[in-house]
Amino acid sequence: MVGLLGFVALAWRPAIPEVATPLPSSFSADLLARGATLASVGYCSTCHSVKGGQLFAGGYAMKSPFGTLYSTNITPDRETGIGAWSKDAFRRAMHEGVARDGSHLFPGFPYDHFTKISDDDVDAIYAFLMTQPAVHAPAHPNELMFPLGIRALQAGWKLLFFRSGRFEPSTDHDAQWNRGAYIAEALSHCSACHTPRNPLGAEWGGASRYTGASVDGWFAPAITAANPSPIPWTPDELRAYLFQGLSRFHGTPSGPMSPAAHGLTALSISDQDALVTYIASLRGGNAPPxxxxxxxxxxxxxxxxxxxxxxxxxxxxxxxxxxxxxxxxxxxxxxxxxxxxxxxxxxxxxxxxxxxxxxxxxxxxxxxxxxxxxxxxxxxxxxxxxxxxxxxxxxxxxxxxxxxxxxxxxxxxxxxxxxx
Ligand code: HEC
Ligand code: HEC
Ligand code: HEC
Missing domain, CATH: 1.10.760.10 (Cytochrome c-like domain)
Incomplete structure (x- = not known):
């Protein structure tokens, strides 16, 4: 009984009151442009849209060993989207994986990465989403194995595997590497696909990071020294593959990597260089010529x-x-x-x-x-x-x-x- 009460206390989060939908004119053009870039690099539309459907209206099916989870509507529709969400409610969803009404979100939504996004960047994404066309689209019910569909149980998963906290730069590396690490780890969640997961669906840490994993019927190869390509990846080939969509040695990003690479093209040249610097460092630097x-x-x-x-x-x-x-x-x-x-x-x-x-x-x-x-x-x-x-x-x-x-x-x- 005490344990149950303890768990209820642990799992409970307050609802955050509804607010009036902010007017598009309340955001500066600069903020909106930054939000658009960040949303592209965070692949929001990839998971929150279905083929041929309206952008950000949700309904995208994510299949996993635990059943099928459907993404939700993140357009500013007040009834079925996030139009009544305050900036604080949106920040809490991105940083803690908790919806406005206080319910826990499933980690198919990669909040374990988005928790590392800075407050400023989350606010820019909020502004961008609030200025998108509102679409009335109720959430598709999830088809998860019992009892995994019970949202309160997610509090247990979080206790085991989730640490909330913004990105912290490493003092062992320079500013460019840290910028790349921020893009890869916080926004673009490369490791969500490229790192194998434990039986409860959390990414393995330590030496397992980026060593390759199955995703949506594809295999996201290791992007560490364990990468299987006969020609080791160099910064030039990473740049060509990730941002031009074609490396002369490694081919083209297909399957789930294709929308990821498309999202990355929104990065500025200096951010592209930063990302390449970080990813190249995962395999221990340059390949010898x-x-x-x-x-x-x-x-x-x-x-x-x-x-x-x-x-x-x-x-x-x-x-x-x-x-x-x-x-x-x-x-x-x-x-x-x-x-x-x-x-x-x-x-x-x-x-x-x-x-x-x-x-x-x-x-x-x-x-x-x-x-x-x-x-x-x-x-x-x-x-x-x-x-x-x-x-x-x-x-x-x-x-x-x-x-x-x-x-x-x-x-x-x-x-x-x-x-x-
Ligand atoms: C890998 C797929 C994926 C990506 C990428 C993704 N989301 Fe989601 N998101 C989901 C799923 C699935 C849910 C529903 C989770 C649930 O029902 O518990 C969700 C839920 C949400 C929610 C909660 C909405 C609600 O109605 O409760 C917000 C807010 C959100 N996402 C914002 C974003 C933003 C902003 C981005 C881009 C920076 C993004 N998502 C990228 C899969 C994704
Ligand atoms: C949604 C899942 C997903 C995300 C997110 C993702 N990848 Fe991938 N990645 C894949 C898959 C699947 C492949 C294999 C594609 C193919 O064979 O064409 C791949 C292939 C690659 C390759 C080529 C590997 C090889 O040996 O051919 C590189 C490099 C790569 N990804 C880097 C990244 C980086 C960097 C990020 C983050 C900025 C990222 N990926 C994000 C799924 C993903
Ligand atoms: C009409 C031209 C054409 C034919 C025929 C063709 N391909 Fe391709 N293939 C392409 C192009 C273009 C690409 C993308 C560029 C690249 O990855 O090299 C590609 C890419 C690939 C890739 C790499 C995909 C990736 O994720 O990097 C594989 C593997 C492949 N083809 C296998 C085959 C096989 C096997 C056959 C014969 C059954 C075949 N192709 C026939 C044009 C063709």
């Missing part, structure tokens, strides 16, 4: 071996299906559609990224503007997709073969491309 040169030579050798007459029927199949686009010249890497020897997708322990790209292709809005790859799912059987994947794995990497490929292809085909 020789390591890059050696990997390029190996990749060119693989493609050269593919230009003669093909005896291997798998190689012939690959040439017919893929090599019209993915090939290297003898003298250098094809900058926009390189041979796949260099891509993480063929080197990862998880085959999902490669299979998804083959089945569903790459749409124009993903990756670099206008870059597209056709979907092979409609034309190829599961066995044919598996055959190409197995062939690439066998000839382009030194990794062990993927087990049960054909079954995996069937499973991913049944899941479909998803919202991302």
């Amino acid at each position: 020789q390591a890059v040169a050696d990997a390029i030579t190996r990749a060119l050798d693989v493609s050269a071996a593919n230009t003669g007459r093909q005896i291997d029927p798998d190689a012939r199949f690959y040439v017919e299906a893929c090599a019209s686009c993915h090939y290297n010249g003898r003298a250098g890497i094809n900058p926009s559609r390189p041979d796949l020897a260099l891509n993480s997708a063929v080197h990862l322990a998880d085959s999902a990224n490669l299979i998804r790209v083959i089945l569903f292709g790459i749409d124009a809005p993903e990756g670099a503007g206008g870059v597209v790859m056709p979907a092979f799912g409609p034309g190829f059987s599961d066995a044919e997709v598996a055959r190409i994947a197995a062939y690439l794995r066998r000839t382009r990497t030194n990794e062990p073969p993927w087990p049960n490929l054909e079954k995996t292809v069937g499973k991913i085909r049944a899941q479909g491309k998803g919202e991302g």
Whole structure:
């Protein structure tokens, strides 16, 4: 009984009274422009909109082992959105994961990262959202496993895994690195996808950070020294991949990384440099130039071996299906559609990224503007997709073969491309 009362006391948060919706004219143009950038870099619209729906009106389904959670309406509609929320109520949601009415929010809303956003930046996001068109859109009921849907129980999760607090710069690093860390950790929550989670859905800390994790049927690769790309990431390639949507060695951001990269393009050049400085530091700095040169030579050798007459029927199949686009010249890497020897997708322990790209292709809005790859799912059987994947794995990497490929292809085909 005492324990229960204690828990109720722990879980209880007061409601914050409704206020009049602030007038757009009460915010300065500067503040609104900053809010728009911050919202883009925090991917608010990615999770708070559905394909073809109105921006920020919610309803986006987040599937997890615990069931499906739906994002809510964060437009300034008074009844179904956050139009009656004060600045303080909004700050409490972002920093503590508590809604205006006092109920606990689920950590599918990444408040464990947003808690690190400065008060000033949260206020700018508030101003930006309050000036968006109000949309009447009631929340979609969540489909979470009992008893996980009980909001008060989130207080227990918070006690175990959540520490509220603004970003604190590290004195071991310079201002640029700290700025990058703030963008990555507080706003862009890169680790929400790139860090594996414990059985209760919280990110592992310490040496596990950024070592790669499954997300929405994709695998977000390690972006530490454990990254599987044969060519180590350099600051230049990170810049090209994250902000131009195409790295000549590593390909294009697809799947859930595609909207993330689009969001980042709102960053100023100096903030882009800061983010790259921080992310590059996760893998212990620059790759030695020789390591890059050696990997390029190996990749060119693989493609050269593919230009003669093909005896291997798998190689012939690959040439017919893929090599019209993915090939290297003898003298250098094809900058926009390189041979796949260099891509993480063929080197990862998880085959999902490669299979998804083959089945569903790459749409124009993903990756670099206008870059597209056709979907092979409609034309190829599961066995044919598996055959190409197995062939690439066998000839382009030194990794062990993927087990049960054909079954995996069937499973991913049944899941479909998803919202991302
Ligand atoms: C990874 C997906 C994701 C991202 C990114 C995200 N949200 Fe959310 N957000 C959610 C989900 C899911 C909920 C609903 C949580 C719940 O019902 O407990 C939510 C709830 C909220 C709420 C509470 C609204 C209410 O009705 O109680 C606010 C405020 C909010 N988000 C603001 C933002 C802002 C601002 C950003 C961008 C800086 C953002 N969110 C980015 C998933 C996300
Ligand atoms: C919503 C989930 C999500 C978020 C947020 C996210 N990523 Fe990713 N990331 C992925 C996925 C999935 C992939 C694999 C995409 C592919 O294969 O095309 C990926 C790929 C990458 C890669 C390429 C790795 C490789 O070896 O090919 C880099 C680098 C990267 N992300 C950096 C970042 C950074 C930096 C941030 C934050 C600014 C970030 N990501 C935020 C999901 C995410
Ligand atoms: C009509 C041209 C075209 C064909 C044919 C094609 N691709 Fe692609 N593919 C592209 C483009 C463009 C990209 C994006 C640029 C990049 O990542 O290199 C891409 C990217 C990829 C990626 C990297 C995705 C990422 O997340 O970085 C993989 C893996 C891939 N293709 C596999 C294949 C396979 C396997 C085949 C044959 C079944 C194939 N492609 C056929 C054009 C094509």
